[in-house]
Amino acid sequence: MSEPVLSVRGLVKRYGERTVLDGVDLDVREHEVVVLIGSSGSGKSTLLRCVDLLEELDDGQVLLDGRDVSDPRVDADVARRAMGVVFQAFNLFPHMSVLDNVTLASRVVHGVPREQAERRARELLTRVGLAEHATAYPDRLSGGQQQRVAIARALAHEPRLLLLDEITSALDPELVGEVLALVRELAGQGRTILMATHEMGFARQVADRVCFLDGGKLVESGPPEQVLGDPVHERTRQFLRRVIDAGRL
Amino acid sequence: MTGVVRAGVVSELHRERLAYRRSRSRRSTAIALVSTVVFAALVWVAVTGSPGWPRVRQSFFDPATAWRALPAVLDGLWLNLRVLVVCEVLILVLAVGVAALRTLRGPVWFPVRALATGYVDLFRGLPLIILLYLVGFGLPGLRLTGVPNDPVVLGGIALVLTYTAYVAEVFRAGIESVHPSQVAAARSLGLGYRKTMRLVVLPQAVRRVLPALLNDFVALQKDCGLISVLGAVDAVRAAQIQQAQSFNFTPYVVAALLFVLLAIPSGRLADALSRRVADRQGAR
Ligand SMILES: Nc1ncnc2c1ncn2[C@@H]1O[C@H](COP(=O)(O)OP(=O)(O)OP(=O)(O)O)[C@@H](O)[C@H]1O
Ligand SMILES: [Mg+2]
Numbered sequence: 001m002s003e004p005v006l007s008v009r010g011l012v013k014r015y016g017e018r019t020v021l022d023g024v025d026l027d028v029r030e031h032e033v034v035v036l037i038g039s040s041g042s043g044k045s046t047l048l049r050c051v052d053l054l055e056e057l058d059d060g061q062v063l064l065d066g067r068d069v070s071d072p073r074v075d076a077d078v079a080r081r082a083m084g085v086v087f088q089a090f091n092l093f094p095h096m097s098v099l100d101n102v103t104l105a106s107r108v109v110h111g112v113p114r115e116q117a118e119r120r121a122r123e124l125l126t127r128v129g130l131a132e133h134a135t136a137y138p139d140r141l142s143g144g145q146q147q148r149v150a151i152a153r154a155l156a157h158e159p160r161l162l163l164l165d166e167i168t169s170a171l172d173p174e175l176v177g178e179v180l181a182l183v184r185e186l187a188g189q190g191r192t193i194l195m196a197t198h199e200m201g202f203a204r205q206v207a208d209r210v211c212f213l214d215g216g217k218l219v220e221s222g223p224p225e226q227v228l229g230d231p232v233h234e235r236t237r238q239f240l241r242r243v244i245d246a247g248r249l
Numbered sequence: 250m251t252g253v254v255r256a257g258v259v260s261e262l263h264r265e266r267l268a269y270r271r272s273r274s275r276r277s278t279a280i281a282l283v284s285t286v287v288f289a290a291l292v293w294v295a296v297t298g299s300p301g302w303p304r305v306r307q308s309f310f311d312p313a314t315a316w317r318a319l320p321a322v323l324d325g326l327w328l329n330l331r332v333l334v335v336c337e338v339l340i341l342v343l344a345v346g347v348a349a350l351r352t353l354r355g356p357v358w359f360p361v362r363a364l365a366t367g368y369v370d371l372f373r374g375l376p377l378i379i380l381l382y383l384v385g386f387g388l389p390g391l392r393l394t395g396v397p398n399d400p401v402v403l404g405g406i407a408l409v410l411t412y413t414a415y416v417a418e419v420f421r422a423g424i425e426s427v428h429p430s431q432v433a434a435a436r437s438l439g440l441g442y443r444k445t446m447r448l449v450v451l452p453q454a455v456r457r458v459l460p461a462l463l464n465d466f467v468a469l470q471k472d473c474g475l476i477s478v479l480g481a482v483d484a485v486r487a488a489q490i491q492q493a494q495s496f497n498f499t500p501y502v503v504a505a506l507l508f509v510l511l512a513i514p515s516g517r518l519a520d521a522l523s524r525r526v527a528d529r530q531g532a533r
Contacts, residue, residue, distance in 0.1 A: 052437050077441045085437040087430055095452045105438035108448060153438070 084154030144175030325487030404476030423454030
């Protein structure tokens with residue numbers, strides 16, 4: 001088997017006295033869609049932020065294509081260019097038009113001429129169904145449209161790895177569908193994705209692998225049918241029972 | 250009552266409501282107008298009817314003296330304007346720097362942060378007039394080579410020192426009001442600290458604090474008149490010279506009116522800018 005795109009080894013993250021991530025090991029291979037599940041506060045967002053080097057690690061490593069990017073001697077700004085991130089909310093820059101949001105990184109980080117960057121951005125916006133909103137400002141768009149722009153922005157520099165952090169949890173139920181459809185399409189295109197979500201039904205459909213995170217530890221990991229259908233660990237069962245009771249499966 | 254509303258045709262109910270709203274707003278306007286006129290008339294009668302009014306009018310509002318003083322005061326005001334523009338540019342640049350230093354996180358930056366904080370504490374607390382004396386008379390008193398002794402330059406330095414401290418705090422409030430996930434989003438796109446600051450954080454921060462910035466700008470406009478205490482011949486000093494010659498205070502009133510006129514465009518500019526930003530980004 002080839003080198004995984006992302007490899008997390010013994011990752012530890014503490015906030016003060018609290019250990020939020022307690023020795024997490026995780027591999028994501030090329031074209032694989034890995035879904036993180038777990039209750040609120042289990043550390044899903046923290047894990048994604050650590051992978052994107054937005055947090056300093058307290059121990060362990062993050063390897064991208066076999067290269068240790070968590071080493072302080074590695075330029076994190078450069079390493080991040082291999083990843084595209086979509087957050088839960090407050091994601092787009094409100095003082096820039098949709099087009100400028102999508103082209104910003106290409107123009108100022110990758111030095112692509114504006115004209116070329118905009119051509120590419122318009123292609124992406126067409127693909128996410130927002131071509132006619134290119135010149136609008138983000139707060140004139142609906143939540144679902146904003147999240148689709150954010151996804152287009154994350155795709156603009158062709159990342160090796162796409163990190164999605166509960167990108168539908170701030171949306172109204174009607175808008176969730178349009179965003180998930182887009183993610184499904186990206187997964188179908190063979191993109192490498194690591195995402196956190198509370199949408200279990202969606203996880204079952206698109207995931208190649210589901211990882212259950214609890215108290216900062218990766219408790220269980222495997223194909224969706226197994227983790228969601230017939231979990232090995234008691235904690236996973238409890239979690240899924242609560243999710244089912246809440247009507248989300 | 251559920252008649253079909255055709256395009257361009259307004260229902261009877263709505264027409265009646267519009268008429269009511271119009272009559273209310275006409276009434277409010279009328280009340281405001283009448284009360285303003287009555288109040289102004291009362292003040293006018295009280296002032297002009299006072300026993301000392303003829304003397305006050307002669308020594309503060311003498312048209313002939315005003316006309317004679319005007320060219321000199323205008324000349325002085327031209328100096329104030331130049332000082333204002335140069336100082337404001339320096340203040341904005343330095344203040345952004347100080348504010349950025351104050352928002353640096355992490356123990357490595359402690360000394361820099363402490364220095365910036367100390368600077369703001371000192372110069373925000375120091376009365377401007379005392380700082381003017383210290384810089385204006387103390388600095389040249391050191392007789393160091395290269396230290397300017399032009400009162401305009403020295404006065405400008407004092408103004409910049411004080412106002413940078415104020416404006417830096419305004420910028421800092423703006424920077425800290427930008428949600429941290431905006432920084433995370435920028436960093437995740439591969440932008441470094443400086444580009445994140447310049448392209449993402451500062452533009453949002455400046456828009457939010459624009460009214461406060463323009464307020465400080467107007468305050469600076471009139472505080473530019475304080476450089477007269479160092480002997481710079483600005484509008485205030487020119488008025489003082491005229492007053493000393495004629496024993497009439499009218500030149501001061503002339504200078505005051507000019508300063509007020511100067512402040513009005515800034516106020517309107519502030520309104521227009523805020524409106525433009527609101528229009529473009531939509532109301533939040
Ligand atoms: N910047 C921070 N400072 C201190 N504690 C933090 C910080 N960020 C997260 N935490 C803590 O870390 C824990 C894990 O948070 P995290 O956001 O990773 O959870 P999550 O699994 O994403 O939850 P949710 O499903 O609600 O988004 C929480 O208990 C949270 O309080
Ligand atoms: Mg989260």
